[in-house]
Amino acid sequence: MTVALLEAEGLDKCFDGVKALTDFSCAVHEREILGLIGPNGAGKTTLFNVLTGFIPSDSGRVTYRGRALIGLPPYKVARAGVARTFQILRIVHRLSVLENILLAFPNQPGERLRNVFFRPRICRWQEAENRKAANTLLAEVGLAEKRDDPAEALSYGQQKLLSLVCCLATGAELLLLDEPVAGIAPEMNERILEVIRGLPGRGKSVILIEHNLDAVTQVCDRVIFMDAGAKVSEGTPQEVRNDPKVIEAYID
């Protein structure tokens, strides 16, 4: 068993009496792809929001590499090493594809005005380095020729891929991907899954929310089935798919 990268314990979250998370615990290990499945309203996205600081939890704790995450604002969670994508597509539509990725790089000296005016050389140097890294990433996922197009000009599938690449560019080691292949044509679907499968090879770990069970079975090492804010079943994709409780929940 490898070391747990992120551990969540006893998370609770209530929205006006509706329990979105009840005593939810989970752990992700290094270079693991953990699938999170369950019916709509099971609390999957709420879990992401709690883990990344977008929504405060009512109780429970989250540690990432031994550091407490609960209570940190989203940008600090991202800097700590937990990045995410969103169920609704979020990219900067009116910036170019390249600029979207450049935006995501961490610790840019040029993001401080002091450096912009007094240390322009180091800003330019870092920008050039980031540009190289961004171009490499774009080439790897097959978006290189779209580099200078505005992000809004891409197809929906390409935009989803771009948001995944942005998430990767933040340098975070744990990526929370919220339905990365929902509503995408089969070919692009395959390309995005391929990128996700390659993430552990880059030293990344993933929690993946996805409704498409075949996709989950293809890429995930381990799967958690959630319903009504609680963990119902956990195991390998095959085990979870054959769990009577899961079958029952899906039929209900």
Place this chain on the structure above:
Amino acid sequence: MEYLLHILILIGIYVILSVSLNLIAGYAGLLSIAHAAFYGIGAYVVALMALYWESPFWINILCAVILSGLLGALVGIPSLRIRGDYFVIATFAFQVITFSVLNNWVGFTGGPMGLPGIPQPVIFGWKVSSHLGFFLLVGVLCSLILWVSCRIVRSPFGRVLKAIREDEVFAQAAGKNVAAYKMFVFVIGAGMAAVAGAMYAYYISFIDPTSFTVMESIFILSIVIIGGAGSLRGPVVGAVVLVTLPEMLRFVGLPSSVAANVRQILYGGLLVAFMMWRPQGFLGEYSFEKGSDRG
């Protein structure tokens, strides 16, 4: 010739105002209507210091920028936490409060009587008194502000501002401290507006609160919107157009009482027309119409 220089000086002052507001509204998407307040604060700080302490030009302008920036931070702390329409209302409130203070604190600001007789600035022993002198001075400061703003928007800092304007949540998820960026750009914009105020006070040598009303804030915002929010050249073009346009009315031969009203109608009409047919302005890349529904 003097008339032409006068117009050019006014254009310069409005370029400073609109370029600085463009950083706040055009790049960061924060629709502030408190810009005339910072403009006024700059003018009053300079006027009071020059009148009472007879302190030198650079000291005055520096104090105006710092004080305006500090007030910007003070306003920013509560109002930048709220978004969209509520931010507009918060800045509106600050604008109204500033005007009321300038208008009613008679012992300090002269109230509605204003502050007359602001001495002409002396820079390195050179007394700026002619139109040409003021034109050069405004030109230098205007270029400086343009250069600073150009550096800001072309840097990674500027890229983050654009991201905040388009999608704040995405910027947060990418690890950007959105609140800090908003505060920075708001304070910088407020400080730049004070430079314009300082130039206005020195040039006209008389200031009163009516130059720094809500209408003035809206006028500056119109320059940004009509010129093109979120572009570097847009506000410059906007300032040239909106400052010279009413001067044209002069040559049509309208009596001055009518001209003043026609001016207001003209601005209103232009703004409506641009909102309907060209919401991104002459040169802009960003329209508030589209941006507002994304928050």
